[in-house]
Amino acid sequence: xxxxxxxxxxxxxxxxxxxxxxxxxxxxxxxxxxxxxxxxxxxxxxxxxxxxxxxxxxxxxxxxxxxxxxxxxxxxxxxxxxxxxxxxxxxxxxxxxxxxxxxxxxxxxxxxxxxxxxxxxxxxxxxxxxxxxxxxxxxxxxxxxxxxxxxxxxxxxxxxxxxxxxxxxxxxxxxxxxxxxxxxxxxxxxxxxxxxxxxxxxxxxxxxxxxxxxxxxxxxxxxxxxxxxxxxxxxxxxxxxxxxxxxxxxxxxxxxxxxxxxxxxxxxxxxxxxxxxxxxxxxxxx
Numbered sequence: 001x002x003x004x005x006x007x008x009x010x011x012x013x014x015x016x017x018x019x020x021x022x023x024x025x026x027x028x029x030x031x032x033x034x035x036x037x038x039x040x041x042x043x044x045x046x047x048x049x050x051x052x053x054x055x056x057x058x059x060x061x062x063x064x065x066x067x068x069x070x071x072x073x074x075x076x077x078x079x080x081x082x083x084x085x086x087x088x089x090x091x092x093x094x095x096x097x098x099x100x101x102x103x104x105x106x107x108x109x110x111x112x113x114x115x116x117x118x119x120x121x122x123x124x125x126x127x128x129x130x131x132x133x134x135x136x137x138x139x140x141x142x143x144x145x146x147x148x149x150x151x152x153x154x155x156x157x158x159x160x161x162x163x164x165x166x167x168x169x170x171x172x173x174x175x176x177x178x179x180x181x182x183x184x185x186x187x188x189x190x191x192x193x194x195x196x197x198x199x200x201x202x203x204x205x206x207x208x209x210x211x212x213x214x215x216x217x218x219x220x221x222x223x224x225x226x227x228x229x230x231x232x233x234x235x236x237x238x239x240x241x242x243x244x245x246x247x248x249x250x251x252x253x254x255x256x257x258x259x260x261x262x263x264x265x266x267x268x269x270x271x272x273x274x275x276x277x278x279x280x281x282x283x284x285x286x
Contacts, residue, residue, distance in 0.1 A: 019097050037070040106169075144169050200262070225239055225273065
């Protein structure tokens with residue numbers, strides 16, 4: 001007599017992702033001691049979509065996405081549901097999406113962005129770390145190795161002045177799945193170096209001088225903007241005026257916050273230019 005039902009077996013496991021799994025009862029058998037077991041087949045519904053299919057998370061040792069388990073029939077004072085919960089106390093997560101990384105690289109490839117974000121210890125002007133699979137097998141089957149790179153110039157190459165670090169990532173199917181093991185891994189500070197590059201370097205490409213500064217344009221006055229320094233959060237600019245090739249003798253330095261949002265940067269710089277023009281009465285005094 002079968003003591004477990006399909007809904008009991010399915011309810012024991014936690015399904016992650018969009019691909020379901022199926023359960024099939026294969027009957028009941030008894031071992032040489034007369035202990036009775038229910039035999040169930042558990043398989044990913046997408047098992048036959050490809051010949052080399054490997055599930056992302058599979059709680060059984062074969063990692064095939066198609067396993068047969070034996071469930072000991074419970075005593076009269078215990079339900080099948082409780083028996084299953086006791087048998088599968090820890091590893092209960094099933095994720096049936098195919099994991100190409102188990103054939104070629106790291107299991108946590110889809111989490112590379114969260115790995116890089118969590119390990120950047122810079123508090124202010126963060127530059128995104130590059131996280132890549134080290135493609136090396138750890139002696140611990142529940143850990144994989146990832147490389148972090150602070151790519152300052154964005155060329156994808158580890159240059160002499162750029163920092164790197166190796167971290168260990170958990171692959172055990174629990175709440176820490178694909179998270180860095182911070183007990184044995186250190187973070188890396190990665191921030192954009194200050195320099196004469198500003199987010200609004202192309203400011204005048206977005207505005208028509210003869211329209212936005214009509215009065216100054218008619219009098220032959222040119223407003224000059226010069227980037228002093230820029231970062232992922234702030235720009236600092238020097239604003240001055242020139243007429244007939246000569247400086248008018250007025251200038252202003254302005255630092256403002258843009259949080260790496262281009263439109264905000266353009267709007268704030270334009271506002272500062274208008275403040276400069278008005279404060280120094282450039283149209284009349286230049």
